[in-house]
Every structure is written in C-alpha cells, then in structure tokens.
Amino acid sequence: MNSQRAAEISADQGFFVLPTLVVAWSSDESMESLLQAVRHRLAPLTEIGALKCLGPLKDPIPAQRLAEECQTLLSLDLWHRLVSQGYQPSLPGPNSLASLRVIFIIDRSNVSHNLTLDIVEKSKKLLARRAQLMPMLIWLGDKPKSDPPGLASYWPRIRLERMASGGMEVPRRDMLAAVEHLLVALIGSNMIQYLDEIVNKDETKWIIIGASELLLDNRTEQFVRELVLNEILNSLVASLDMDLDRIERAMAERARKLRESLLQEASAILRESGWDVEISGLSIRKCILRNLNLLKSLFGAYYGGIENQRSSLLSWNSMYRWFLDLISALADPFSPDPSIEEKIYQHYRELSEKLERIASKILKEYQDLRILLGAFLDRGLLTRIPAGEHPHRWFGDPPLPSGLRAAIAALFAFQKHLAEEGDVEDAREPARGSVQPAPISGDAYLRAAGDVDAQIVRESLLRYVHFARQLASPWGVLLYLLPAWPLLTFLIQAFARWELIPAFLVAGLILFLIGVVDLAYHWLWKARRLLHESQSRAHRALADRVLSLTARVIQDYRDWMLSRLQEDELALEDVYIAFLRRHVAAEQTSRDLNEARSQEINLCTYSILYKEELQRWAKEAVEALRQYPDWKREFAPFENALTARIITDVWPLAKQPLPGQALLKELEAVCDRVIRDCARPVWHPATAVEREVKDLQGGKRWEWLWQRAQPMGSSESPGLEFTIIITREEFLMGSTGKNSPYWQPEWRFVSSILDREEICVRGIIEG
C-alpha cells in the first residue's frame, strides 16, 4: 500500500529522495533520541535502508570511516528499491555518479575547541569514482567568529541558535525539536530543491531556520495495537464464576457419549469376530460366541449351554436333530482336541488386531472434541459443527460461558468424567462382578491367555465327562431292576391279594415307569444341566477374556486420550495466563487512551490524537485479524482465525504445543502486521485537527505553524525571509487550505513522502 501511495506521489510530483547519511557530532546524549525519532518518522526510508544515522559522536569522524559508511548506501539493490518506491525517477545514468546526501549536525553548544570541516573534501576524494557527495550542515549554536576551514563545501549551511530572531531565548529542548522537524523536512521532501531555486548559493553564507510541526500522536500505532489486543483477548480471557455446573453436565454427557461410542465400535469389532454382542449404554447385555468353527472345535456339535437354541427349534425336523445332537452329546461327552490352544490364541490375536481399529475412532473423537471445545472460544463455529454433535443446546439459552477459562473448565470436566468408572459394565445374567482390564498385553500374553482358557474349557468339559461316566444305560437300569420284579410281584400279591399274572404285569409296569423316570431325570435333566453348566463355564472364561481384551484396548486408548487432554489443558492454561497478563496491560493502555488528548508537546510540536479514527482503525484491524488467512487456512470452519491458531498450533495433535508466550508474541507480530498492512487509514493531521482541536480549526493551524516556526537565530545582515509548508497537496484545497484567511500568499508549498505530518519551515538568508 505504501509503495502504491508513493508511486502516486512520485508520478504527480517527482521526488528526488536520496540515500542519506546523518552524522551528529555532539556531546549531548539527547541527540541520540533525536536521531531515533527521525529514523522512526522516516520509517519508509529507514526500512529500505536509504537512511543511516551516526552519532552522537564526541570527536570528529575520520574521513576514511565516513567514506566507508557512505559506501554502504551505494548498493544497487537500494537504488532499485528507491526507484520502485518512486523516490527516484530512475537509476543514475551510465556517465553520472550516484548522489549521496550527508547531513552533518554540529552541536557547538557544549564544544569550545576549534573545528575543521575539511572531512568532506577528504571523503569526496576517497569516493571520487563512486559517488557524488552532497554535504549539508546544520550548525547548532552561535555563529562562529570565523568560518571554519572547509565550510564552503556544505550546502545548505543551516544555523540554529539559542537566541531566536527578536532576541527571545529558545529552550534547548525546543531547539532540538526544531532540528528534528528540519531533518525530516530536508530528507523526506523536495525542500532542498526549493531552496536551490530561491537562494543564491554564492551570496549566502548561512540560513537561519525555525521549524514547527503538526503530527499525529506517535503513540497512535501503539494505541491501535492495544485496542486490537484488548478486543481480541477480551472474549478469550473472560472470567468464569458461574455456570460451572452446566459445563460439567454438558461435558459429562459428552464423555459418556465418547465412552459409549468406543464401546459400540468395540462391539462392532467383536461381532465381526463372531461374537454376538448386545450393549445398552455402557452395559454389556450379552456376549455370546457365534463363531461356528471355534464353537465346533471347543464344544462339538451341541452347545446348548452357551446359547438358548429354542428359537431355532421351529420344525419337527430341527427338533429331532437337536434331540439327536443332545443325546449324542450326553452319551458321548465331547473332548476338545489338543489344537484348541492354538485356535483360541489365533482368535484372540485376530481380535486384538481388529480392536486396534479403535485408534482411528479415538483420533476422530479427539479431533471432534477439539472442534467442540473450540466452540467455547468461537461461537461462530457452532453453525458448522455436524448436526450429530448437537452442541447448540449447550450454547442455547442461556448460553454456556465462552472463553479460555470456560474451555479449560470444560476440558477438565471432560477428563474427570472420562476417567471415572470402568470401561465396560458387565450386565450379563447372572449378575457378576465387573470385568477387570487385563494387566499386560502383547503376543506372549495372548498365547498364555489362549493356553489358560483352553485349559479352563477342558477342565469344565471334563466335569461333565466324569459325571457322564457314572451314568447307566437303559440296559444297565433294566439289569438292576430285574431282581425286583418277582419280589414286587409277590409283595403286591401279599398286600392286594391279586392273582399272579396281573400282579406280575403291574409290578413290571411299575418298575418300567420307575426306570424310565429315573433315567430321564438323570440323563435329560441332571446330565443336561451339568453339560450346560460346564459349557457355560467354559464359554464364560472365553467371554471374560474377550471382554478383558476389549476393556484393555478401550482403557489404553482412553488413557491415551486422557494424557493428551491433560497436555492440552496445560497448554491452554499456559496460553490463558499469557493472554490474561497481556490483556491486563492492554486494558491499562486503553485506559491511558481515554485520558490522552491532542496537545502541544513542546514549543514547536503539536501532537494530535485522532481518537475517532483510531477506534475505527482498531475495529477494522480486529476484523482483519479475525480473518487472518494464514491462521484460518488449516481450520477453515473456525470463524475466528485466532481460535483456529490456538486449536491447531497450541493444541496440536502430534507435536509439542506452542508455549503461551510464543503464541502471544506471534499474535502481537500479526497484530502489528495487520495494523500496518490491512487497515492503515489514509488520514493526515489536517483532517485530524479539524475534528479534534478546536483552537486550530478552520485554517488556524497555519497561523500556529508559522508562529511556532520562528527562525532560531539573529542575523547581522538579514536577507530574504521565506516560509515553506510541507504537507500534501490535497490539504491545501478548500477553506482550511490556501483559501483560509490565515494562509499567506508568499508561503511556498513543498510536497513530501510523509503522510502523517505537516511541517512549517521558516528561514532567513544571511549573506
């Protein structure tokens, strides 16, 4: 923007700003701040390296060093930049040398010894084939009794004395202020060319000068920056003294949802591995093995103890098959072969590998959570969060508080609720203790688990084998009952006095029924129950292990997330503390701004604080900062660029979080950049004065400037008097410009590269 503006000026008026070296020769330390102020005010030149200042030097500078310092200004790059910025029409021609301006400030106030000014001649010789030196002299103090040797080499020769024209004494502070304005005018405008036009160099020995200035308050940028920071940080560091319960409730719900979703994911994986899992919330209602291969290897063809098969017994055929399976399982107990250890181990290993898929789920949850917690910092984000998350009601009516404190509280509450209780609640029937996560992991553990569980399966099934070995067959029962048949016949005969045949038949029938009932009770009821119990016990060991593996994986990832969140919380707290301190400082500066006003800061300087524009500027800068593209790039959904920055870089996923102070520095740097680049206002003391300073309104500023630019010095032979106004041409238009009654027709206007100050230079030419 600067370059664009400068280009416009150059096209209109043709600047001839040269690389300039300022050499201050003074024993006064305040000269240093003067040079610094000049550098600051001529920032466009300082930034491209076209302005260098040396001093204050107590002793004269050697010619060799001066030549060396001048050489640093003879860079082709610098000249290219001067041309591109419009400060020079073109590079020096092939037969001409580059011009350099050297301004010597010689402060004679505290120096008494004699002085020679032949340094320039020597330097010119040293740089004879490289540059054309244009030395200028600003002499502070009384006129020398005799001209110092080499004085004629300097043009213009400007003098400022403590005794102003009219005999009034000028305080040194004001004299230095005038020198500062003069330097700015000499370097940043075409004033030299104008002097060349109006002054006869041969007849002029000294020019006695006075300068005054209207300038925008030099704290303007600082005020804007503090206003911007105050506004940006205000919502982030908002205090949090209520609604903690609501945050806690909302985050507890969110934590529970996360745990449920993890369990759902795990149950989906279990289903994929052949387990029929049914969950309700965090409870596991059912976990039954359905993997037919594994079932057959472990339990054979019949596994009624593991699941209720009644639902599949819909037809006579299926019932008959089921009955046959049952009878064969009861009569011929199944013993698993020796390979079941390997099979169980393989199953566990496959399951464990599949369970690792929860990692992607937890990563997604973590990402979502970051965005969700980002909503505490950036309410504009809410409209962009997927509908499934539904955080809108958290921020509904009355909305949850926003800011870093709220985000930290939410994060803390989330961790608290995520860490509580077990991973899965085992709600299967019959009621049992909760599943404890397995303490170790890895292949060795899975192999050991496979061996142990296979052993449990074997032992459980062996219980039935032992029982079934003692069971008699129908033939066996018949053999036991046969001797009782005649005995019972005779007993019936004795008591009932029946005939032999009926008694014999009845006795046989009774014994048959007894045998059948006894057999059925033992085989179909007791043995079946024991078989079911054995199978159920073996299956429970497997289910417990599978749930333990699941619980362990969930626990691992939950711990991972908790550790991440803890780091995040610390990072956010660090940011919060840094931001809070900065906010307090910014608030103080904002308060200072309320008290600050436009005022004279010394005899010849009027500092103008354009508060209204400043606020507008700050507002624009805040808006620009919120949309700062470099920060928004990564996390487009965020409305506020700073939130995106906090979420991405302060709260990163796989790298060290950025410390709060570092982020603050970055924020300040970006703030400065935004203030300078994106929202720099086009304003001028002329407009500011009309709005802010009643005393100088309606063109009165011309009068003030003229009066305060009283030439500093008295002349024995005064010659031409001149007044130069250095401003921008557009501010000479209208009733507050040249048409104002306070404007004198003999005053001359000179344009400058400066857009934030208006300078008046008055001079008396001394012959």
Added chain:
Amino acid sequence: MAWIYLILILFVFYFGSFIPDNDLEFAIAEFRLHIPLTGSLRLLAYGFIAWQLLWALTRWIEQKTRIDIFYLLDQKISFLQLLRRWLYASRPVFSTWLAVRLAQIGLMLSLIKMFGVPFLEYLRGVAVLELIKNVIPMLVEVILSRFGSAEWIAILMSWLSGPLTEWLSGPVMDSLQDAEKILLEFKLHYMIFFSSFMIIYVNKLYQKERAERYNLDIKRMQERRRKQNSLISSDILL
C-alpha cells in the same frame, strides 16, 4: 456276574415248578408232623448253592484264564456297553437300590410272619396271664410294705387291682388274639423270603465284585501303559 447269576437263579426258581418248595412232613402212624418254614429254607438252600456254584466257578475260570468276561461280552454285544454303562455306573441311584430296598422289606415281612405267630401265642398264653395272676399282686404287696398308709397308696392300689387288671384281661387279650389271627391269615409267597435273602446277600458280593473288577481294570490299564512306556523308552535307547 453276581447280579446276572442272581437274575438267572431268581427266574429259574420262579418259573421252575420242578424245584421242591413244600414244608417237610413226617407221617408217624396217623399223626402227620408238619415242620414249618422248611420249604422256604430248602428253596433257599438250593438257590443259594446253585448261585454260589455258578459264581464261584465263573470267578475261578476268570482267575485262571485271566480273562474278564465283561470284556468279552462288550466285544460281542458292544451296544450294551455292559462294563461302562452298567457295571461301573453308579447312577441312577434309585434304580440300583430299589431291588435291595424291596428285598429288605420282603425279608422283614417274612421274619415277622415266621416269628410273629409264636411270639403272639406266647404273649397271650403265658406273659399276660402271669402278669395278672402273679406280678400285679406281688407289686401291690411290695408297695404296701414299703409305703404303708400314705394317701396316694390307696388310689394306686385301687387302680392296679381294678381298671388295669380288667384292661389286661379284656381289650389286651382280645387285641393279641386278633393280631395272631391276622398274621395267620396273611399269605406270604414262599419265594419272598428266598428272593429277599438272595438279593441282599448277592448285592453285598456284587458290590465287592464291582470294586474288584474296577481295581483290576485300573491295574491292567496301568500295566498296559507301563508296557507302552517301556517300549517307547527301549525304542529311544535303541
């Protein structure tokens, strides 16, 4: 085998009408002397001897030939699984002890029938009469000589010589007579005593045989395993 032979003997004796089972009677002139229970005892003796012979013979043959007959049976009629599903099976419990319980009942009834009638006869003809004629008057005398003129003595005396004597000579004697009559009329088959006794006796030996066979089985298995192991180890050595 004890149980199988029992079944065999029981059914042979039950259906076998050729086996003499009547009580011994001796005819001296016109007087016929009938000796009760001798029929049952004779039957028992025949049965017992027959069973004992069969069982002892089988066991002896098995011992000598070192053959387990149940192994042979299982091989021939494998679906029965006699060894596994009958001999070693201890469940269902009710079936295994039903015959024994019935035998105990039968034996008890037989014994009551055998010794009940003489006992009731003795009570009716000797014990109760002796109680009325001698024991109660002696008791009265003793009490009087010991306690003299105590007031309750008169009450006790009147009760002993009055209601008690009347109750003993009336209802008690009638009841004894009725019971004897019932017992005499209660017909009990002669096979009951035989079956009951045999079942109880054989069951005891059968349990012993089961245990022996089981132990022998284990021993045989161990021996077989030892042989296998020694074969394997000799293979390794070779």
